[in-house]
Amino acid sequence: MAILTTILSVSAISGVLALVIILAEHFLNNYGECEININNGQKVLKVEGGSTLLNSLAAQKIFIPSACGGKATCGLCKVIVKSGAGPLLPTEEPYLNAQQRQQGYRMACQVKVKGNLEIEVPDELFNIREFSTTIESITQWTHDIKGLRLKLPPGETITFKAGQYVNFYSKPYAKVKESVFRAYSISSAPSDNQAIELIIRLVPEGLCSTYVHTMLKEGDPVTISGPYGEFRLHGENRNLIMIAGGSGLAPIRSLVLDILEKELDLDMTFFFGAVTKRDLFDLDELYDLQARYPNFHFVPALSKPLPEDNWEGEVGLITDVVGRHIGSGEGKEAYLCGSPGMINACIQVLTKNGVTEDRIYYDKFA
Ligand SMILES: Cc1cc2nc3c(=O)[nH]c(=O)nc-3n(C[C@H](O)[C@H](O)[C@H](O)COP(=O)(O)OP(=O)(O)OC[C@H]3O[C@@H](n4cnc5c(N)ncnc54)[C@H](O)[C@@H]3O)c2cc1C
Known part of the structure; x- marks a missing residue:
């Protein structure tokens, strides 16, 4: 009898604790509508709190460079956050030097929107766009490398500098339940501006490259955003x-x-x-x-x-x-x-x- 009472008491306490956690999650993580003020009012966005700054901006078609899909491994999504971001997180530390920290740089994929934020981004980022492309052709270059040619919708063009990359969005497939995005460098010339070409190596167990190598067919639709990146010609030496x-x-x-x-x-x-x-x-x-x-x-x-x-x-x-x-x-x-x-x-x-x-x-x- 005593054992039964103990089991029932422990179960009841666990149940109450679980309920408290669910209610706390609901109320504490319900940040409501938040404002993201960009470049001293150049753009003011209203967003639903709770997501990362990177994703909140992307949802409003402002694309911050990020090659790893928000995993805090590429260190590219740095933006200046003037207020509202809270303390620096351990996941951001490896990517920000002392000067950047002093200037207010944060990793947009790590900062969660929990209230109003004031941020600064370079004007050129407003030129980064999303494109709905179609796979025009796929070339099996080697046993683990494919070439893709992605056609832009009729009438659309992309302006980029040789050396830049795009983010490629995979679709859910097999056991992968969500879309991920990864960086792929454009291999075609900027003059060829109604399509882009990519060269993608299969990374064993890699989410996006496996999608490209095992699922993608000619004629499939693919979303990309870009262009991004600072790798480009300098040409100061002959x-x-x-x-x-x-x-x-x-x-x-x-x-x-x-x-x-x-x-x-x-x-x-x-x-x-x-x-x-x-x-x-x-x-x-x-x-x-x-x-x-x-x-x-x-x-x-x-x-x-x-x-x-x-x-x-x-x-x-x-x-x-x-x-x-x-x-x-x-x-x-x-x-x-x-x-x-x-x-x-x-x-x-x-x-x-x-x-x-x-x-x-x-x-x-x-
Ligand atoms: C600026 C930039 C441009 C790039 N351009 C190209 C390009 O043109 N062509 C191209 O094929 N790739 C390119 N990459 C790499 C690409 O973005 C992905 O990292 C790569 O395709 C793996 O993604 P995934 O989703 O398949 O693997 P993930 O699911 O991200 O990773 C799966 C596992 O593989 C490991 N892993 C991740 N990347 C690699 C790698 N490259 N080699 C070995 N192991 C890895 C991870 O640590 C993880 O354990 C570029 C990366 C950057 C930063």
């Missing part, structure tokens, strides 16, 4: 070194096509690294560009060619190959794209050969 691994080709291809189309007086050497021959792609186009333009030099390299590859080109890690070719880094600037590990290693080789860090530009696909 000689450009470009280095890419795998899908890192995307923004480099856009830069190369843009420079050649505009007939800029720049000399480019592009090092394209892969493991074996089956990981290299788009070679016909790149060799063709080299044959047609004396200012474009193409150096593909394999780190572990197989005997059946019959590879007669450069062999070694891309860093070794670059080290063998680069000569003096004086008067050169570098554009790198690929995994963080590859980029860090390339920066070391470049700086050792005299390319100063302020002349090395990169986008880490992380």
